Amino acid sequence: MRVIWILASLGLVAAEDGLNGWLRYARLPRGMLRHAKVPTHIIALNTSQASPVFTAGKELQKGIQGVLGQNPEVTYEGLHGRQGESSILVGTIEAYADAGGAADIPELEEDGFWLNTEGDSVEIVGQNERGALYGAFEYLSMIAQGNFSEVAYATNPSAPIRWINQWDNMDGTIERGYAGLSIFFENNVIVSNLTRVYEYARLLSSIRVNGIIVNNVNANPILLSLENMAGLGRIADAMRPWGVRIGVSLNFASPQTLGGLDTYDPFDKSVIAWWTDITDKLYEHVPDMVGYLVKANSEGQPGPLTYNRTLADGANLFAKALQPYGGIVMFRAFVYDHHLSHENWYNDRANGQMEFFKDLDGAFEDNVVIQIKYGPIDFQVREPPSPLFAHLPNTASAIELQVTQEYYGQQCHLVYIPPLWRTILDYDLRVDGQKSVVGTDILSGKTFNKKLSGYAAVVNVGLNTTWLGTHLAMSNLYAYGRLAWDPTNDDVRMLEDWTRLTFGFDETVLETITKMSMVSWPAYENYTGNLGIQTLTDITGPHYGPNPASHDGNGWGMWTRANEHSIGMDRTVWNGTGNAGYYPPEIAAMYEKVETTPDELLLWFHHVPYTQRLKNGNTVIQHFYDAHYAGAETAFGFPAQWAALEGKIDRQRFEETLFRLEYQAGHAIVWRDAINQFYFNKSSIPDARGRVGNYPWRVEAEDMELDGYRVTAVTPFEAASGLRIVQTVDNSTAASVRATLDFPAGVYDLAVAYYDLYEGQASYELFLNNRSLGTWVGDLEDRLGYTLTRGIDGHSATRITFRDVRIRKGDEVRIETQPHGRETAPLDYIAVLPKGVVE
Template structure:
């Protein structure tokens, strides 16, 4: 009977049911029969220790027991009862059970264990046949151990194990940039799960579900509001709401913290000042902190962004950043709280004409001389690179410059500069380049991961802050595959020595099952995604060549320069790149320890992937690795990256029927969008530097598009040409729009191609503010119909203009065409969306435009 039952489960497992992504990697789907056969014998009961708190149903141990029950039922089809009482038995007994709890509770009931190797949040997992013991140094650790055991089952690992796992660092936090009105800065998955209309939401179901996901990857803290903080978060009503949030997160071992507006005493408290050394300000913060801890006694602490990008801070009163941080540190110190103080402080009104100015210098310039002046419960939160979450940056030299100060590394799961979750970019390999980087402090091995953990400089605090920005979308991040980044972030914060591909494959098995084709295909495209994105956006260390003045999504190389934001490339007609040398440039190289400073000072020893980060060179400078000129490398890399993005579509389509239809179609749509948008990126960046330098592509591709029909060259009725800005984001610098609001336009052309099958790509602009309708006809027969409604289907920050953010394409494949056929596009404008078109490509099958 048991075999028949498991056979039924296996049959159900093979039925690919629709999933919306809400469970993430905690699906607990039935295992295939090949793995179920390895599951015997199973434990008979779950014994939950720490019974006093477990009885309330609100402790991490109680959650662990319930999670074990649900997980085993879902994956193995076995209903296990949860007991808080069990017969006394010796540790070497072979009783069939899962025991979960703390070391202290276990020792009190069954006799002491040697747990000296466990640190805070760590756990011990022992699996010996049908006897499983999961013990945490604290209750949170027990919950982590339960998730680890369930993950092993979900991946088909039933082997015996005797395993101690400790976190690499005490701080493993998520930063959510949520605003009180429900919007999310750099969020691409719908509105906030925390806030709406200035208050904490009433229904916290999604918050509980998110807490579960965070706990399963070892995240122990969360900042729930934007670093650009609203002082009204500290009203009495919102403090009560924060208490409800904390009550929801607490059973999962996740402590709530908040971002502060430095000027709150003035903005909210009515004081005349927010000077951190003023007695009234100090008293105001002490009282507000007391009120917070009365409602949230385990408040993790505060996150502060000060004197950056227009935010108020201590420099307003000629006080130091340490004075500002210590104001809050003293306030939370009696309660055991932590202050995370962001090192993201810089002048965004810099003088572009000053050759020696460098935004990258700011963190060290502001913080190095303050080393040793921060209180012990202050942690300086440092972005992984010196600028701002670019596609590639060197490790921030600040990690090596403040040895007497606690530090944490700030990583970004939310893809602000990396395609807004509408481009597949698996970011963990990028993070690993930083975490594994050797800073060579005093010419000794000093890996960034060991510095941020506190280990290298012997600091008591340290760790990880990940900007996540989940939203109400059931996929959490707006894209199913983007969740691999959240999973990898938590796992790397726990153990940064782990391999990024191994973590990816864990996530695939947990999220999408055990099919080998699924595993291999998604591994392939995911591991190719960051290099491809770097290639078609910005390579050789030039940064992500996005529009830094607008949404940070589409291409706009010109926006990097001639403004005060400091993300400069110094590109002109002959040269490109920032000279950050000591000898002739901004002096940035000198901020590194001596070995690295010497390495980066010289072009010959600078890694080529960072060449233009450190050096200002001629476009005709030849690379050591290939002999290509810098400009030719740009051309080739952008073509190569876009070509790789095209393969993601066909690779994914090969999995049809092996992934449930809901998730399959969701990702297929996004991968097709990425394939088209990568061509926009390729053409815009290549076109910009071709026009700037005047140096042609040796292969004749840039500016030469034999398969394109420019929209402005077609026969137009109701349409008129319009210049696109930036010009390189449109083919031939021009698009067409309907001449009247809510009007109708036609664009027609006679095709001059041999008889055959073709793919027809329509490049158009999908702006926010309307949903124009389009219809394509071949000899007046309907070919394709679509709506400019990407704002309903994608999550990126949209544009109201014709530019690199709104440029996109849709393709109709396998069209039979005869020379002389007439292709006509009819557009119906809607609101400010005037059915804009750029060009049509008539492509022989298999040819990429």
């Protein structure tokens, strides 16, 4: 028997901490090395150490040393003296032409590159220096995966804007950050050691990201102090060799709060002069700054509406200040009223983007880009594409995605997100009745003949060596860059490339990670919120654990409108909020009717009875029950699949990942039970398969013999099995629970459901009869990165499992506990699970 969080040694496989991500450049297996054919000289056509081409030369040398064990020479003097020799040439098409080459290279667009490995030499030629560096990373990715095939092709980006949005705060914390503190800021200034910033830029460059906003959209004006402007210059210097240009988020009220003016009206001459001066000073420190990101008049942030100016007036204020420098304003379309009246049937937060922006098309300066969240609400587990993408023919736009798993398990749940993004990027909006696929047509600029368009993703890396808090989450960052470059890239192919680069060539590892990842988003959707009902998390709190009641009865507008008879938002034109009518006519007609709306978005567009039949004949409520069980069962299988990789992955990454997958398996059951219990209570319609509320393998803590414990309810009620839990009578006295087991003799897994709160680390020990099975501590706040909670609720609910325990009927199980701080050692139940049983 063993506790699942204490693992055996993995032998001689060297431990890795994840810091190198997919750029490990691990030595190829001996069999692959026999096929290696790589030139022995590298020619980088730029001598400046700040140049991405210079960087490319060094990176090629580093990569080849790691992958092949060779030490190629790097020179920068051009082609002279190297004619006829086997070499890797990397540079811009202009520099190559000046050196006497580049005659047969196809036309390249900005950031595009040409890669030719045919013959004895390799050509890596970029339209600009970034493109050359991207080509170097492409070549290194090939050889790091053992691919030495001869290729000759040009590739160009789908869109010019491929940015990252950091939500880092000046004090060093990160909003929706699950991987530690900021790599950019601490104590309201830029950090002195920018090593991690340099390393981050390397990762971003390798996936062809060309811009980054370094601070939170809920911006602190202190970033614009002279000291911090100088610090921004140092950040830019650290990222520039990798071709990553920086920008900043602005607080609209800065002229007043930082500048001492009595207004921030965008039409006021003193405000205009203030922003012009700030912009001039920023460009003195960061001459290649990409521009600004602005969140205005949303969620309490200041903006131009305060002065009865339009959002276009506000955006243009910054655009005009940036125009002399070629900078861009990314202006977020995430504007809505978060004090909506729930009593008004026609109110709808999903209409916010359209209500605020649809009549402003053409009113923006040419260097303003409207940054639109992929769906009308807020990074939900499934949404239709925002209709605003179809309504800006005369205004540049970009899509906003989220690599940070704010609503997708906060890096504690495995969720490979590209299949979700695929539902948006591959969506044909049928603008003017013509093919208008979001990724290949609208975001590429083809539909509306735009030159400025693109992608932005929230990616809140932190000081954790895994960057995002967990190793497997890095596949989402890798895939984001690949999709921003080419939205037709295959989800499985990207995942397999990332897996080989990150974990090596073992086929079992590749198959396991691919299988788990590709089912992870459908599973998460199933056990959180399906049929378009949104992610049924606590929207007024951490956005993490289950709390469906939090959606309704407040002003935030993420409503489900669930009552005892029916559920869903009526977004039809004929009877609802009218949101469906904002889509182009073909799409609007489809969403207007229940019969033609796809089941996966039924409750997004329609309010229907729980007994409404889906297209497969199932009822809505039974689908809820079935889907939540199916999703939890999928997650329940992750730990065993990963455990089978023992010895094939280094010890550190194996153990850290197994821990999180075990956690996810338990938390998925928390989700399953909470959502099913909530809607059973709401609808009074039982599960046709008799599962909901019926747990034959559980011993409820409130039914045990208690010593030093008391029985209490929880909030929300559905976060406890049996609707009650036990917690110690005070915060200091040891306590225990015990029960006699009435199960047939056999080998079981024992799962203890408890609650792990912030500001306390209670200790636990599980006994069978008088034999200790193991101990643990409530320290998930130190081991996981989710938003912390002080409550006994769906966020803090968790399980620990003890495997392969031999039990006889009549055995006594006992848990001895010691509360600590705010943590009163809360217990929910013990599950006694036969082998092969998914509870």
